[in-house]
Amino acid sequence: MEAVMRKIMDCLLALQKLQFDVRVRLTAVQAELEKLRAEVPPTILAHYERLVGRGKKGVALARNGVCSECHLRITGGKLVGLSAGTDIQLCDNCGRYLYLPETAPVGLAETKALPTAAIKRTPREAVYHVA
Ligand SMILES: [Zn+2]
Numbered sequence: 206m207e208a209v210m211r212k213i214m215d216c217l218l219a220l221q222k223l224q225f226d227v228r229v230r231l232t233a234v235q236a237e238l239e240k241l242r243a244e245v246p247p248t249i250l251a252h253y254e255r256l257v258g259r260g261k262k263g264v265a266l267a268r269n270g271v272c273s274e275c276h277l278r279i280t281g282g283k284l285v286g287l288s289a290g291t292d293i294q295l296c297d298n299c300g301r302y303l304y305l306p307e308t309a310p311v312g313l314a315e316t317k318a319l320p321t322a323a324i325k326r327t328p329r330e331a332v333y334h335v336a
Contacts, residue, residue, distance in 0.1 A: 249293065249302075256301060265301040267294075275299035 242250055253263035266273035267287055277298040279287075286292045287305040294303045 263302060264304050265296055267303045267305045272296040274301055
C-alpha cells in the first residue's frame with residue numbers, strides 16, 4: 206500500500222512540475238509574441254494572422270526562385286523586388302509573404318556576388334576584435 210501511495214505522490218509531483226513549467230514557458234512565449242507583433246505594421250500582421258488562422262504558415266522562403274510552401278516559381282519581377290529589399294512580396298499562388306534567406310541564390314549575378322563576400326568577412330573581423 207505504501208508503494209502505491211508513493212507512486213501516486215510521485216506522479217502528482219511530476220504533474221505539478223510539468224504544469225508549472227508549461228505555465229512559465231507559455232508566459233515567456235506570450236511576451237515574445239507580443240514583442241514581435243509590435244514590430245510588424247498592423248495591415249501586414251493582419252494578413253499574416255489570417256493565414257495562420259487557416260492553419261497555414263504566413264511566411265514562405267524564396268529558395269532557388271521557388272516558394273518553399275507551395276513550390277510555385279516566383280516571377281522575375283518579384284525576385285528582383287525581394288533581393289532589392291525595397292518591397293514586401295506575396296506568393297502569387299498561396300498568398301504567403303516571401304522571405305529571401307541571405308544565403309539563397311537569387312539567380313541575379315550582381316546581387317549574389319557582393320553581399321556574400323561582405324557577410325563572410327564581417328564575423329571574422331568581429332572575432333579578432335574580441336580577441
Ligand atoms: Zn507560395
